[in-house]
Structure formats: structure tokens, C-alpha cells
Amino acid sequence: MRERLPAFTSVRTGPDLWPHEAAFGELLVHTAEDGSPWALCYQCPCGCGSPVMVPSEKARDGSPTWTLTAEADGSYSASPSVRMTSPQGCKSHYFIRSNRIEWC
């Protein structure tokens, strides 16, 4: 079992990035046509290996969405918090603020 991640250590942005492509600690920012964040994709920061996608309101597929913010320093934030809820899952609960993982 890995240590829980305190922050993402690298960031890639692009229009065609998906959670299964993310290395542990890497934040993939799937961008919309206007360059704004469409979804954040990464491996669960608890170390369980689950791919996670945090979509913005632009996803509009009926699933929960988040407000994604590109900060002035080039980092990313998501609101509200992210909670893993699947019965088999790790139950992680955390905020993403300026690329940092703030565990609840």
C-alpha cells in the first residue's frame, strides 16, 4: 500500500487525456475546445490504483459534476470535494486545491 498523496507532482493538459493514462501522482487535465478544464483525470491519490475522472459542468452526461478552476499559477482546483462511493472502492474523501490533495 502506498502513502496517501499530498499533492500532484506533475500535470499534463490536452484535449484527449483519460484517467487510465495517468501515472500515480500525475494530474491529467482534459481540456475543452476553449482550453478550459473539461475534466480532471488521475489515479486515486490514496494509492489504490483506481482511475478517477472529475468532470466539469461541461460534461453534461447526467453524472455528478464539479466546478474546475485553472488557478493563476497554472495549478487546478475542484469544488466540491471528491468522495469515492462505490461499495468495493476505497472511500477516499478529499479536496483538490491548487494541485494539492487536502484529505478529509
Ligand SMILES: [Zn+2]
Ligand atoms: Zn483510492
